[in-house]
Every structure is written in C-alpha cells, then in structure tokens.
Amino acid sequence: MLEDFLRLLIKHNCTFISVDELLDPQTRLNPAKNYICFTVDDGYEDQTDALLPVLLKYEAHPTLFVITDLIEGQLPWDARIATAVQSSQCKQLDVAALGMPGERVLSLKDKRQFRRQLSLHAKRLEKSARSKFVADIEAALCPAQQMDVSRYTPANWARLAELESQGLVIGSHTCAHNPLSTLTTSDIHLELNNSMALLNQHLSAPSKVFCYPVGMQEDYDERAMAVVREHGFIGALTSEPGYYVASKARSNAFAVPRLSLPATLNKATRYASWLEKLRATN
Numbered sequence: 608m609l610e611d612f613l614r615l616l617i618k619h620n621c622t623f624i625s626v627d628e629l630l631d632p633q634t635r636l637n638p639a640k641n642y643i644c645f646t647v648d649d650g651y652e653d654q655t656d657a658l659l660p661v662l663l664k665y666e667a668h669p670t671l672f673v674i675t676d677l678i679e680g681q682l683p684w685d686a687r688i689a690t691a692v693q694s695s696q697c698k699q700l701d702v703a704a705l706g707m708p709g710e711r712v713l714s715l716k717d718k719r720q721f722r723r724q725l726s727l728h729a730k731r732l733e734k735s736a737r738s739k740f741v742a743d744i745e746a747a748l749c750p751a752q753q754m755d756v757s758r759y760t761p762a763n764w765a766r767l768a769e770l771e772s773q774g775l776v777i778g779s780h781t782c783a784h785n786p787l788s789t790l791t792t793s794d795i796h797l798e799l800n801n802s803m804a805l806l807n808q809h810l811s812a813p814s815k816v817f818c819y820p821v822g823m824q825e826d827y828d829e830r831a832m833a834v835v836r837e838h839g840f841i842g843a844l845t846s847e848p849g850y851y852v853a854s855k856a857r858s859n860a861f862a863v864p865r866l867s868l869p870a871t872l873n874k875a876t877r878y879a880s881w882l883e884k885l886r887a888t889n
C-alpha cells in the first residue's frame with residue numbers, strides 16, 4: 608500500500624523534500640510544485656525495519672522523530688498505557704478510584720476506546736501525577752505484571768545511525784513524550800537539552816526541526832513554542848491536520864500541521880487529487 612501511494616505521488620509529479628529543507632529559510636521553493644515531506648514519530652523497531660526502508664528506497668527524504676528514553680529502553684507513558692490495556696485480563700476498571708472524573712467504572716470490552724479514554728486523561732496531568740497514574744493503571748490492569756511489550760520494541764542507536772547513513776534524518780521528539788504544555792519551563796528546557804545531547808552523541812547531523820509530543824493544539828502552547836525557538840530549532844511539527852503553505856506569511860514554522868498517512872489507496876487517491884487541486888488554485 609505504501610509503495611503504491613509513493614508511486615502515485617511520483618506519477619502526480621510530487622517533489623519529496625525533507626522537513627529541514629522545507630523549513631530552512633535559505634531554501635527556494637518553486638510555487639508551481641507540490642512538495643511532500645514524510646515524517647515518522649516515536650522510534651519503534653517496526654518503523655526502522657519496515658516503514659523507513661521503503662521511504663528511503665523511493666528517495667522520499669523521510670525524517671524520524673525519536674523519543675530518546677524509548678531508544679534507551681524505557682517505554683513512554685502512552686505506550687505503557689496501551690500495553691497495560693492490551694495485556695489485561697480485566698473486564699472492567701474502577702477508574703474513579705484512580706482519580707479519573709466522570710463515570711466510575713469503565714468497561715474493557717472495547718479496548719481501543721478504553722485506552723483512548725485513559726490516554727486523554729493522562730496527557731492532561733502534570734508530569735509526576737501522570738507517572739503515578741500510569742503506574743496505578745499498570746498495577747490495576749496487570750497485577751501479575753505480565754505485560755506483552757512485543758509490539759513496542761524500540762529501535763536502537765546502531766540501526767538509527769545506519770539509516771542516517773542511507774539518508775534518513777533523525778530529530779527530537781523529546782526524552783519522555785510528555786505534552787510540553789503540561790511541563791514547567793525548566794522541564795521543557797531539560798527535555799530539549801537531554802534529547803538533543805543524545806542525538807548529537809549517536810548521530811552525525813540531527814534534524815534542526817522539532818516535533819511536539821502528542822502534538823494537538825492543547826499539547827503545546829506559546830511558552831513551549833518560544834522555548835523550542837530559543838533552542839535554535841528552525842521549526843516544529845504538530846499533529847494538527849492540515850497543509851503547510853510556505854508562501855503564506857501567517858503560516859507559523861513553529862506550528863506546522865501534518866496529515867496522517869491514508870489507510871487505503873482509495874483515500875490516497877483522494878489525497879493526490881487534493882494536491883492537484885491545491886496546485887490549480889495556487
């Protein structure tokens with residue numbers, strides 16, 4: 608499916624560039640062209656083994672934004688919630704006892720929906736409250752600590768360096784994947800400093816673009832954007848859906864929207880026709 612999508616984009620004369628190139632003020636973009644940037648978030652092994660090699664094969668100039676704690680072997684809070692829910696034998700959980708507002712008992716019948724409810728609550732907590740909530744969830748859902756983490760195998764530095772030598776650009780998605788809006792300003796500085804220090808230690812040329820954890824509008828604020836700018840990044844990516852229109856003065860390089868990869872080729876065809884339309888109206 609991904610290869611079909613890439614071939615479709617090539618057929619529609621799309622130009623692949625890296626986000627670093629897109630957001631570099633020195634880059635001269637041709638307004639008559641459709642540019643596409645591919646970005647991948649987090650840094651799991653299936654991404655470095657299956658997804659990124661395909662993007663590199665088609666010279667799609669992908670960028671991978673890694674959670675450095677994950678590469679160092681520590682699962683981020685949201686993957687821990689997902690793992691606990693997936694591995695749990697429980698039928699329901701008294702979430703009010705864990706401090707969640709609203710309904711007292713939630714069913715695990717629809718595990719996806721249940722995980723989403725837990726993550727939405729957890730992401731809004733401040734850092735230490737989030738850590739405690741996640742530990743409580745694990746203890747309540749998997750008391751025997753039999754968690755199946757096989758779906759969350761992290762990539763490793765050697766593999767990342769190898770892919771970098773093949774053209775992959777790798778950037779910071781922080782250390783611990785906490786939404787920046789829930790952190791103190793000094794914690795935001797630490798997340799940026801420590802993640803970049805590791806990237807610089809293991810790689811030759813990390814991305815100058817940053818990628819907000821979680822990335823919806825409530826997950827990064829003006830303060831976070833200012834700190835990211837202060838650290839010398841040339842831009843930052845959100846998870847808000849949309850196109851980045853480089854020629855528009857109003858478009859903010861520190862809140863660049865993205866579109867998720869279409870799930871089917873049918874949807875992908877629609878993307879491609881939107882791109883055609885976008886160019887026609889330019």
Ligand SMILES: [Zn+2]
Pocket residue numbers: 648649780784820821
């Ligand atoms: Zn992420």
